[in-house]
Amino acid sequence: MLIIGNGRLLTLDPEAPYQEEGGVVIEGDQIVAIGPTRKLQETYPEAEFLDAGGRIIMPGxxxxxxxxxxxxxxxxxxxxxxxxxxxxxxxxxxxxxxxxxxxxxxxxxxxxxxxxxxxxxxxxxxxxxxxxxxxxxxxxxxxxxxxxxxxxxxxxxxxxxxxxxxxxxxxxxxxxxxxxxxxxxxxxxxxxxxxxxxxxxxxxxxxxxxxxxxxxxxxxxxxxxxxxxxxxxxxxxxxxxxxxxxxxxxxxxxxxxxxxxxxxxxxxxxxxxxxxxxxxxxxxxxxxxxxxxxxxxxxxxxxxxxxxxxxxxxxxxxxxxxxxxxxxxxxxxxxxxxxxxxxxxxxxxxxxxxQAFYPRPLGRLIPGAYADIILVDYEPPTPFTGENWYGHLLFGFHGGRVNTTIIGGKILMHNRELLHLDEAAIAARARKLAQKVWERF
Structure with a gap:
């Protein structure tokens, strides 16, 4: 079990899209709870903790x-x-x-x-x-x-x-x-x-x-x-x-x-x-x-x-x-x-x-959804609320700001570092293959 906490929680749940401070509890490949970080830690004392450091916690x-x-x-x-x-x-x-x-x-x-x-x-x-x-x-x-x-x-x-x-x-x-x-x-x-x-x-x-x-x-x-x-x-x-x-x-x-x-x-x-x-x-x-x-x-x-x-x-x-x-x-x-x-x-x-292709919800931080979560480096220059979050996302977010990516409960990238793949080696092999593809093309 893992708690990702101490962040600005953008759930994208229409009922409650944003919490100023909060976290997500993951068990296996799904979300089991969301809420204030301290309360989650008290409820799940055995869980590991990943400190979001004030970053935006949001669905992938x-x-x-x-x-x-x-x-x-x-x-x-x-x-x-x-x-x-x-x-x-x-x-x-x-x-x-x-x-x-x-x-x-x-x-x-x-x-x-x-x-x-x-x-x-x-x-x-x-x-x-x-x-x-x-x-x-x-x-x-x-x-x-x-x-x-x-x-x-x-x-x-x-x-x-x-x-x-x-x-x-x-x-x-x-x-x-x-x-x-x-x-x-x-x-x-x-x-x-x-x-x-x-x-x-x-x-x-x-x-x-x-x-x-x-x-x-x-x-x-x-x-x-x-x-x-x-x-x-x-x-x-x-x-x-x-x-x-x-x-x-x-x-x-x-x-x-x-x-x-x-x-x-x-x-x-x-x-x-x-x-x-x-x-x-x-x-x-x-x-x-x-x-x-x-x-x-x-x-x-x-x-x-x-x-x-x-x-x-x-x-x-x-x-x-x-x-x-x-x-x-x-x-x-x-x-x-x-x-x-x-x-x-x-x-x-x-x-x-x-929903037509997967048995559980995606694109929401809600209990029962797949634990597909990203942490985004973004320090709001103006108030960030449940009403204006989209304006911040549209004008302030981009892929290069993504600090951590978690899919199915697995941390795949943290602090912009891939944890399970050698990208350089894969790209080197791809370049060799691409040259042959271009020749056949």
């Missing part, structure tokens, strides 16, 4: 759409002309990179961003993987990395027809095996059924995926209307827009994540709401790919559950929070926009989304 940040496999793209030069639209970005970069990955590449390209997650305080991610020439065993390779590093991760393989029916079949099988092994069990790992996007999936493949998912009782994790090309393809295939086509094919529902939803209409927003489909906004990625900005205000106002992710652009969710905030203001032309929507996405809706 969560990322509901991530691509670990994108790691080896960092610093890589394209020999083709620069892409001019989203489809060319996929064709000239991502669909060539994923084909160049071996199982060892998959493993190492997961290790490094998972380590980055620890260092910037992101304790849970929903990953979305592709490696068409190394499909079988790829999710297990990521699972090995997850267990070694210790970041809570939901696995998914993105099924696609772009590499032919045999690769699509292998992708379906990879999802099924991971879901059977990891879903609805305790521990770091979970799994769901990954799909790439409507424009790379035939009606026949969607039907096979739906049938497999129905037998497993799960939903999907799929890119939806990220670029306008997805919309154009859906209209050409079916005479319907992306959300309409996916709804007709039985892909949407309360266990499905529709990542992006940049190009959706009012009618499609209504379908997302009525089906209970969850959406994840990825502001940095959308800006970087120049695809537009999702109508997050309209979706939230309509009652759609919209969470916040990074699409692999960063591991730092504090960074994503800041970008989501300024993008909302810029697009709307309203300097007050986003003030309620962004924390709702990051701290309320991400928690709701994760």
């Amino acid at each position: 940040m969560t990322n509901t759409h991530m691509h670990l496999y994108s790691t080896f793209a960092r610093g890589m030069a394209l020999k083709d002309p620069p892409p001019t639209n989203f489809l060319e970005i996929l064709e000239r970069l991502w669909w060539r990179l994923d084909k160049a990955l071996t199982l060892e590449d998959v493993y190492y390209s997961a290790l490094l961003p998972l380590i980055e997650c620890i260092k910037c305080g992101t304790t849970t991610i929903l990953d979305h993987h592709a490696s068409p020439r190394a499909v079988r065993g790829s999710l297990e390779a990521i699972a090995r990395a997850v267990e070694e590093v210790g970041v809570r991760t939901c696995l998914a393989y993105e099924v696609s027809d772009r590499d032919g029916p045999e690769i699509a079949r292998k992708g379906i099988e990879e999802n099924v095996e991971a879901i059977k092994k990891y879903r609805n069990r305790e521990g770091l790992l979970s799994a769901t059924f990954g799909l790439h996007a409507s424009f790379t999936l035939s009606d026949e493949t969607l039907a096979l995926c739906r049938e497999a998912a129905e037998e497993l009782g799960c939903g999907f994790h799929i890119h939806v209307a990220e670029g306008i090309q997805d919309v154009e393809d859906a209209l050409e295939r079916s005479g319907k827009r992306v959300v309409e086509r996916l709804a007709d094919k039985g892909i949407l529902g309360p266990r499905t994540i529709a990542a992006h939803c940049v190009h959706v209409t009012e009618r499609e927003i209504g379908i997302l709401r009525d089906t209970g489909t969850m959406v994840v906004h990825n502001p940095e990625s959308n800006m970087g790919n120049a695809v537009g900005c999702a109508p997050v205000g309209e979706m939230l106002a309509a009652g759609v559950i919209v969470g916040l992710g990074t699409d692999g652009y960063t591991c730092d969710m504090f960074e994503s929070l800041k970008v989501a905030n300024v993008l909302r203001k810029f697009v709307s032309g309203d300097p007050s926009a986003g003030w309620q929507e962004i924390p709702t996405m990051a701290f309320t809706n991400n928690t709701r989304i994760l």
Whole structure:
């Protein structure tokens, strides 16, 4: 048993989001109590004590759409002309990179961003993987990395027809095996059924995926209307827009994540709401790919559950929070926009989304929740209260301020030092592998 105390306790529990002084009691991988430090020490005299030293004690940040496999793209030069639209970005970069990955590449390209997650305080991610020439065993390779590093991760393989029916079949099988092994069990790992996007999936493949998912009782994790090309393809295939086509094919529902939803209409927003489909906004990625900005205000106002992710652009969710905030203001032309929507996405809706994949609460410091906790170096320059905590977090926090990261009750980083991994050795091996990937690319 461990008490983390003597800190400013930001629980993110809507009923009591902040205590000026407090602590958390951990037993195994879950929180058993919160409260004033002295009272906790009196109640649990046998517990070890970790002194937060006045730091912020808060839940780890969560990322509901991530691509670990994108790691080896960092610093890589394209020999083709620069892409001019989203489809060319996929064709000239991502669909060539994923084909160049071996199982060892998959493993190492997961290790490094998972380590980055620890260092910037992101304790849970929903990953979305592709490696068409190394499909079988790829999710297990990521699972090995997850267990070694210790970041809570939901696995998914993105099924696609772009590499032919045999690769699509292998992708379906990879999802099924991971879901059977990891879903609805305790521990770091979970799994769901990954799909790439409507424009790379035939009606026949969607039907096979739906049938497999129905037998497993799960939903999907799929890119939806990220670029306008997805919309154009859906209209050409079916005479319907992306959300309409996916709804007709039985892909949407309360266990499905529709990542992006940049190009959706009012009618499609209504379908997302009525089906209970969850959406994840990825502001940095959308800006970087120049695809537009999702109508997050309209979706939230309509009652759609919209969470916040990074699409692999960063591991730092504090960074994503800041970008989501300024993008909302810029697009709307309203300097007050986003003030309620962004924390709702990051701290309320991400928690709701994760309930579909894990048996206990995440993103809250409450009894019964997973003990995924970070300590943040932050000395407030102005009063810090239960009413204004978000203003402090938005403008004062970043991943580099994270001092300590605890996931599942295990201290993985303390005083900015990783306690269980040799990051330099892992990075050295990754660099050698990345060079070979670039050559194959």
